Amino acid sequence: MPNIGALLKQEIGRLSRREIRAQTMTAKKASAQYRRDIAALKREVQSLKRQVALLARRSLGKTSAVPDNADGRKLRFVAKGLRSQRKRLGLSAERFAKLVNVSAQSVYNWEQGHATPRAEQIKAIAALRGIGKREAEARLSQMDRR
Numbered sequence: 001m002p003n004i005g006a007l008l009k010q011e012i013g014r015l016s017r018r019e020i021r022a023q024t025m026t027a028k029k030a031s032a033q034y035r036r037d038i039a040a041l042k043r044e045v046q047s048l049k050r051q052v053a054l055l056a057r058r059s060l061g062k063t064s065a066v067p068d069n070a071d072g073r074k075l076r077f078v079a080k081g082l083r084s085q086r087k088r089l090g091l092s093a094e095r096f097a098k099l100v101n102v103s104a105q106s107v108y109n110w111e112q113g114h115a116t117p118r119a120e121q122i123k124a125i126a127a128l129r130g131i132g133k134r135e136a137e138a139r140l141s142q143m144d145r146r
Contacts, residue, residue: 075122079113082125086111089128089136098143099136100124 086096086107093111094104100121109115117125128136 075119075126077110077116077122077125079111082107083111085125085129089131090133091136095140098140099128 086093089096091099092104093107097104097107100107100117101124102117102121106115106117110117131139
């Protein structure tokens with residue numbers, strides 16, 4: 001014959017676990033719903049940020065304007081990208097350096113990976129991303145006139 005105290009203890013434990021599970025289930029369901037809602041709101045905010053950036057570029061009339069951390073992202077520098085940008089514009093290191101307002105040796109060192117540009121120089125390089133050959137030549141000719 002089983003011990004009545006042990007049976008009573010087991011039954012109380014089972015009922016208490018059942019009651020606790022019932023009480024916490026509503027909180028778990030609400031918490032899961034809140035997490036889904038937060039994730040949906042974050043996706044919506046990102047979508048709206050992209051739309052605002054697109055509209056801002058359209059209202060400026062130029063797609064070449066690169067916002068400096070306007071969308072919260074840090075500008076990155078890649079030496080290979082700088083070299084391809086300079087080649088795309090058809091500029092020598094010396095003429096490209098004039099556009100960025102640095103020395104030709106600095107551009108060479110950046111392209112070789114021996115050095116990295118400072119933050120303000122990265123912004124200047126990023127601002128040149130959207131321009132074409134004609135625009136670059138026009139800017140250089142304006143600099144030469146000064």
